[in-house]
Amino acid sequence: MLRMSTLFLRTLREDPADAEVPSHKLLVRAGLVRRVAPGVFTWLPLGYLVYRNVERIVREEMDAAGFQEVHFPALLPREPYEATGRWTEYGETLMRLQDRKGADYLLGPTHEEMFTLLVKGEYSSYKDLPLVIYQIQTKYRDEARPRAGILRGREFVMKDSYSFDIDDEGLQRSYDRHRDAYIKTFDRLGLDYVIVSAMSGAMGGSASEEFLAPCESGEDTFVRSDGGYAANVEAVVTVPPAEVPIEGLPAAHVEDTPDTPTIESLVDLANARFPRADRPWTAADTLKNVVLRLEHPDGTTSALVVGLPGDREVDMKRLEAQVSPAVPSPFEEADFAAYPQLVKGYIGPQVLGEDRGIPYLVDPRVVSGTAWITGANEQGKHVFDLVCGRDFTPDGTIEAAEVRDGDPAPDGSGALHSARGIEIGHIFQLGRKYAEALDLTVLDENGKSRVVTMGSYGIGVSRAVAAIAEQHHDDKGLIWPREVAPADVHIVATGKDAAVFEKAEELAIALEDEGLRVLYDDRKVSPGVKFNDSELLGVPTIVVVGKRLVDGMIEIKDRASGDREEVELTAAIPAILAACGR
RNA sequence: CGGGGCGUAGCGUAGUGGCUAGCGCGCUUGCUUUGGGAGCAAGAGAUCGUGGGUUCGAGUCCCGCCGCCCCGACCA
Numbered sequence: 268m269l270r271m272s273t274l275f276l277r278t279l280r281e282d283p284a285d286a287e288v289p290s291h292k293l294l295v296r297a298g299l300v301r302r303v304a305p306g307v308f309t310w311l312p313l314g315y316l317v318y319r320n321v322e323r324i325v326r327e328e329m330d331a332a333g334f335q336e337v338h339f340p341a342l343l344p345r346e347p348y349e350a351t352g353r354w355t356e357y358g359e360t361l362m363r364l365q366d367r368k369g370a371d372y373l374l375g376p377t378h379e380e381m382f383t384l385l386v387k388g389e390y391s392s393y394k395d396l397p398l399v400i401y402q403i404q405t406k407y408r409d410e411a412r413p414r415a416g417i418l419r420g421r422e423f424v425m426k427d428s429y430s431f432d433i434d435d436e437g438l439q440r441s442y443d444r445h446r447d448a449y450i451k452t453f454d455r456l457g458l459d460y461v462i463v464s465a466m467s468g469a470m471g472g473s474a475s476e477e478f479l480a481p482c483e484s485g486e487d488t489f490v491r492s493d494g495g496y497a498a499n500v501e502a503v504v505t506v507p508p509a510e511v512p513i514e515g516l517p518a519a520h521v522e523d524t525p526d527t528p529t530i531e532s533l534v535d536l537a538n539a540r541f542p543r544a545d546r547p548w549t550a551a552d553t554l555k556n557v558v559l560r561l562e563h564p565d566g567t568t569s570a571l572v573v574g575l576p577g578d579r580e581v582d583m584k585r586l587e588a589q590v591s592p593a594v595p596s597p598f599e600e601a602d603f604a605a606y607p608q609l610v611k612g613y614i615g616p617q618v619l620g621e622d623r624g625i626p627y628l629v630d631p632r633v634v635s636g637t638a639w640i641t642g643a644n645e646q647g648k649h650v651f652d653l654v655c656g657r658d659f660t661p662d663g664t665i666e667a668a669e670v671r672d673g674d675p676a677p678d679g680s681g682a683l684h685s686a687r688g689i690e691i692g693h694i695f696q697l698g699r700k701y702a703e704a705l706d707l708t709v710l711d712e713n714g715k716s717r718v719v720t721m722g723s724y725g726i727g728v729s730r731a732v733a734a735i736a737e738q739h740h741d742d743k744g745l746i747w748p749r750e751v752a753p754a755d756v757h758i759v760a761t762g763k764d765a766a767v768f769e770k771a772e773e774l775a776i777a778l779e780d781e782g783l784r785v786l787y788d789d790r791k792v793s794p795g796v797k798f799n800d801s802e803l804l805g806v807p808t809i810v811v812v813g814k815r816l817v818d819g820m821i822e823i824k825d826r827a828s829g830d831r832e833e834v835e836l837t838a839a840i841p842a843i844l845a846a847c848g849r
Numbered sequence: 850c851g852g853g854g855c856g857u858a859g860c861g862u863a864g865u866g867g868c869u870a871g872c873g874c875g876c877u878u879g880c881u882u883u884g885g886g887a888g889c890a891a892g893a894g895a896u897c898g899u900g901g902g903u904u905c906g907a908g909u910c911c912c913g914c915c916g917c918c919c920c921g922a923c924c925a
Contacts, residue, residue, distance in 0.1 A: 277859085277875080279875090284860085285918055286918090359923090360923085411922080412920095412922095412924095486924090725925070759884095761883070792886090792887095793884090795883090795886045795887080796886050796887095799886050813883095814884060815884090
């Protein structure tokens with residue numbers, strides 16, 4: 268039994284000045300965590316109970332899925348990370364240190380190398396596979412900017428698991444097992460979440476999905492439709508309009524459009540001097556051609572032109588995902604000098620294309636038969652009614668335009684709107700990148716050496732505590748889902764009557780005997796303080812033993828709904844068990 | 850790393866060059882109080898982030914440094 272009179276706990280009446288997001292404010296105010304350094308926190312008794320519940324659930328679901336727990340050190344030598352290039356690739360984010368001899372060490376930001384090497388040292392046959400091992404481990408990342416309390420710390424706890432399979436089918440099965448286990452885990456944690464497809468990015472894998480807990484304080488932007496579609500912005504596929512028959516479309520014609528270097532000025536001039544019969548011109552009638560410089564991994568650079576409707580901007584993140592591993596950057600004046608055919612502000616598709624040395628990719632909305640106003644590749648001139656598929660043929664399409672609220676979901680499930688979420692889990696088909704770098708091979712049934720294929724899967728354990736707090740609170744405080752709550756029932760004894768404390772304590776003991784986890788407020792403070800603390804702490808069921816005891820009554824309150832009922836003390840135990848879902 | 854803001858008691862804060870740095874919460878002691886953060890009284894607790902400078906006099910003005918928070922960049 269947790270007694271408030273002796274519990275190491277101090278709740279705060281006011282929000283800490285350095286906290287911004289609800290979970291940070293509440294976890295500090297409720298006395299669950301205290302800051303030690305930027306992005307580094309101490310768990311106090313109640314907070315650690317919650318944290319351990321989350322960890323326990325994660326562990327139980329991993330074990331239930333048949334995965335085996337191991338435990339690596341957080342302190343790791345440099346060499347394995349040197350082998351995969353991450354000693355340097357990880358950059359400033361890596362926490363580095365030296366021992367007394369000057370040897371380099373690091374505090375593990377993630378453990379792909381160590382797992383790969385461990386398996387390499389033990390296994391050498393296809394008969395040993397598949398294998399999934401995991402750990403729950405403190406990770407260190409020297410984030411440029413830790414923020415939002417324990418939502419994004421420099422020290423945090425992560426469950427990371429790794430699958431090892433002989434072939435892609437096996438990897439897919441391991442991946443699916445993790446996906447199922449994660450669904451069970453997050454359901455038990457009481458988290459609302461969506462699974463979005465994610466770009467694999469620098470990790471070099473193929474399939475990858477993120478589990479995002481939608482909430483205002485989330486750092487990841489994603490889009491969702493009312494019909495259930497959810498995806499990372501980078502992964503959204505544009506729904507192209509129907510193609511238009513080319514016959515009968517007016518011929519292209521070049522017009523003088525002086526001083527129209529921007530889309531806005533161009534539309535204004537077009538409406539003033541070349542008005543349409545049916546409707547005014549809009550930015551969406553123009554074809555904007557954005558020149559970019561691509562830097563390739565081998566150090567060379569090249570130009571790329573992206574054509575998109577003038578009312579859209581290029582989304583650099585989406586573009587990056589498309590051109591990876593090349594890195595895009597804006598075209599500078601010096602770059603323009605190298606391509607005299609590109610007239611800044613008046614670029615048109617007529618001079619573009621792979622065969623002319625400047626690859627030209629367009630937004631999927633630019634389909635055959637669409638007519639555009641676009642640059643005529645001459646200062647002060649634009650071409651009207653330039654028809655795709657007749658007057659120009661792009662080299663292909665690219666998903667680089669911004670995704671906007673109201674755009675259709677690719678699966679036809681309605682309009683997209685953007686939302687924010689906390690990344691609480693990530694599952695990832697790594698492939699053979701690490702196995703190759705560290706030479707993890709096994710012999711197959713023909714005695715031939717085969718590189719193992721891997722998956723990596725993470726759950727932010729400490730982050731999940733904050734994510735739950737973000738999703739489960741009100742203006743009075745936290746509201747823990749039962750399974751992660753620091754206790755099942757919070758008994759509040761009010762008044763100064765000795766009988767109240769006697770009965771409250773008897774009740775606490777009886778409930779504990781029934782298997783409930785009990786937090787008992789036996790402090791000699793005023794009722795208001797106790798009620799407010801009980802709401803701040805967020806134990807799901809609150810039992811008040813107070814002035815109504817003279818009539819043999821106690822009160823049971825549901826923290827989440829605020830519903831309260833009075834019951835006879837004699838019937839209290841079954842009623843409380845029922846309230847706790849037992 | 851760029852931009853902005855802020856460092857005063859455990860927490861939240863006031864203090865625009867002048868006496869002994871003020872208030873609320875929390876803490877200690879006593880009395881009263883006990884169904885929504887009680888009242889009265891008496892206390893403890895601060896080298897005002899740090900180093901230098903200006904001044905008769907600096908929490909307050911100037912310069913350097915350190916730290917923290919927010920936005921952006923960055924981020925399996």
